Amino acid sequence: MHLEKFSDIYRRASQRKGGDGQLELLLSPPFTATEISQIPDDRWLSIFSLKVFQSGMSWKVVSNKWPNFEQHFFAFKPELLLMLSDEQWEMKAADPKIIRHFAKVMTIKKNAEMIMNARLEHGSFGNMIAHWPADNITGLWDYLKKNGSRLGGNTGPYALRQMGVDTFILSGDVEGYLRSYHIIDGGRDTKKSRTATNKAFCHWQAESGRSFNEISQIIAFSCGDNWL
CATH class of the missing domain: 1.10.340.30 (Hypothetical protein; domain 2)
Incomplete structure (x- = not known):
């Protein structure tokens, strides 16, 4: 598994969104504990x-x-x-x-x-x-899936994000990015994929000092079809 430097991900997202200032306006920080x-x-x-x-x-x-x-x-x-x-x-x-x-x-x-x-x-x-x-954070996803009803897949994470919880989202763009760097191989919701994804996001968080919310959004903005 090769992890791209977060600074390179950020630079690409910034170029696609019209500069650092415009990119920062698109990001949503999480709530405090x-x-x-x-x-x-x-x-x-x-x-x-x-x-x-x-x-x-x-x-x-x-x-x-x-x-x-x-x-x-x-x-x-x-x-x-x-x-x-x-x-x-x-x-x-x-x-x-x-x-x-x-x-x-x-x-x-x-x-x-x-x-x-x-x-x-x-x-x-x-x-x-x-x-x-x-x-x-993926352990929290698993908790919602196991103890709740119909909160598996992206439903639980999207609900957490809307409530201000600091979580990444495996949207189509984010999942595509993770697959292109072989962070995810096989099923998206397998324990292996979840563990590898969580580890990668923790690495980028330590590298950048940013929240999972922001890292997830910046990755999404750095790839796929969401240009200006």
């Missing part, structure tokens, strides 16, 4: 549910419906949702005010259970995320 720890549990459940529904559906349609979801599911307060009976879940899933997709609606219950279990152990879900080891 303190900010992450203060995010209420219901906001985590809301964003996980949003990303689950957006997967394979029109993001615009889902976003337009989301205020109805917030009202319909008690503003995603997990402790209230877990008081519902199976019959009440079926009724909620069939309501025309939301997107009627029973399997996806039931992920709300499963992910509420995950969040409540984390609350019991760590005080809050945000507190658990805030103290997750920074050098094992």
